Amino acid sequence: MSTIERRLLPARPDLAAARLRGLVEADRFVEPRPMRVASxxxxxxxxxxxxxxxxxxxxxxEDVDVFEIDDEGWAWGQLLTDGYVGYLPADDLTARAAWPTHAVQAPRTFVYPAPDMKRPPLGALPLAARIHVSEPAAGGPYLSAEGGFVFAAHLRPLDAVVGDYAAVAEHLRGTPYLWGGRTSSGLDCSALVQLCLSSAGRTCPRDSDLQAASLGRPLEATGERAGLVRGDLVFWKGHVGMMLDAERLIHANGFHMMVEIEPLDDAVRRIEASGGGGITHLKAMA
Incomplete structure (x- = not known):
């Protein structure tokens, strides 16, 4: 199985999604069990x-189509957000109930047991988490949601989009680098891009190679890097960053081990010197 198939195709030798019958070989084909991330x-x-x-x-x-839950408590399924396939703790999932109405637009926001910031929080929701607001705002700063109360200014209706998605990246500056991470506790280069673009209502794959293949419009002159503007994407093999203007790049990277802003020329020289190669794609996102 190719790398892309492993990531995006819900098929194993012993089990596959029923919709793939006749397209792949597997011992069993099953219909998905619709579930949602509760943690x-x-x-x-x-x-x-x-x-x-x-x-x-x-x-x-986020919604997950689950095809199997094993005896050890692992759910094998596919995320509907970006199609990613993998194993999740089944205890982190629940049946789909009321549809989400809002998304978190702050890097992280607390859920309180009462509309009072002095109360110990129940937990913290990450950027782009989806929640169901059970009661509309009644003049106060909190909304009733997720069995508690969330600061209203940290939320946006799901049908509202962010205009300047590069500003989302700027708010995440200093977030630690974590391979596979997708929250303000830790994230990687492609997760930073995905979170920013999804806030603007744009569909975005999870990994940088898939992003390079499907996002934006190719820009000419990768050597000269002409024509870059705020929000454009720069790709290397296995890496991606976002331009804040014609010269500055923001990216989650293993050199700084966090989300950092630096001149694009500096990043190009360092990545080439470390054996990472040159720029592979420049993508205009406007």
Whole structure:
């Protein structure tokens, strides 16, 4: 199975999604069980083990089609947000109920047991988490949601989009680098891009190679890097960053081990010197 198939195709030699019958070989074909992420964030691993590689993370409120839950409590399924396939702790999932109405637009926001910031919080929701607001705002700063109360200014209706998605990246500056991470506790280069573009209502794949193949419009002159503007994407093999203007790049990277802003020329020289190669794609996103 190719890398792309492993990531995006819900098929194993022993089990596959029923919709793939006749397209792939498998011992069994099953219909999906519709579920939703109930924890604040759920790891999506490459194998059903806690020490297996972290491929990505599923955020609170995201929908998952589950094809199997094994005796060890691992759910094998596909995220509907970006099509990623992997193993999640079944305890982090629940049946789909009321549809989400809002998304978190702050890097992270607390859920309180009462509309009072002095109360110990129940937990914290990450950027892009989806929640169902059970009661509209009644003049106060909090909304009733998720069995508690969330600061209203940290939320946006799902049908409202962010105009300047590069500003989302700027708000995440300093976030630690985490391979496979997708929250303000830790994220990787492609997750930063995905979170920013999804806030603007744009569909975005999870990994940088898929993003390079499907996003934006190619710009000419990768050597001269002409024509870059705020929000455009720059790709290397296995890496992606976002331009803040014609000269500055913001990216989650292993050199700084966090989301950092630096001149694009500096990043190009360093990545080439470390053996990472040159720029592979420049993509205009406007």
């Amino acid at each position: 604040y964030c759920a790891p999506v691993r490459r194998a059903p083990r806690r020490d297996a590689a972290l491929d990505t993370e599923a955020l609170h409120g």
